[in-house]
Amino acid sequence: MIQPLDALIMTLGFEPGPLIRSVASHNLRADASIIIFTPSFKDERAERAYLEFKKICDMILKDTSINFQKIEVDLTDFVKAIRHIRILLSKFVDKRVAFCFSGGMRALSFAVFVAYLLLEWRHRPNIEVHLEGRSERLIIPPLNEILKVNITKEKSDILRILLQHGGLSAGNIAVLLQKDRSTIYRHLASLLKDGLIRQKGKVYELTDLGLMLV
DSSP, X not given: OOOOEEEEEEEOXXXXXXXXXXXXXXXXXXXXXXXXXXXXXXXXXXXXXXXXXXXHHHHHTTTSXXXXXXXXXXXXXXXXXXXXXXXXXXXXXXXXXXXEEOSSOHHHHHHHHHHHHTSOOSSOOEEEEEOTTSSOEXXXXXXXXXXXXXXXXXXXHHHHHHHHHSSEEHHHHHHHXXXXXXXHHHHHHHHHHTTSEEEETTEXXXXXXXXXXX
């Protein structure tokens, strides 16, 4: 038996049709969330598409208590955009979720997809991409399962400390985390190899890749 979804997460383009078909084709809980990501810049076509989408959903979901959330994403800084989306998506990692990518907002769809890849999901999300100008969709396999970065709690703590304090030496990190310096050096070497931090003299700091993980 297919369990109902707790959330349907979408990117809005210029046509509401693919999103409406996605809502109609999924089994949503009566109190599920529908998350619609849009770019922060104003576009009359996208706004019209959202209003039409919301109007139709209000009719077909009138007997439910679905929670609609329209979330604007600033795409001028791609790393910050992914962090923003990742933080929002992290609230749903224990839920049953489906993603629907549609429309011409390619940068937005890419940012949401990258954020999805950076998270560990308790239940494997359904990923569908709607083809532009066609009433067809592609089902995407769970790529996040094969792209996982081996981030242990200790490494995650180092990334978090670097985010909070900026550049730090290995000694400072060891003191802040109350860990043996040799252990910290080992984790730093691994994080350097994965491209999540960089070293400037004795100081370590986050790269853009590392920033997206914390």
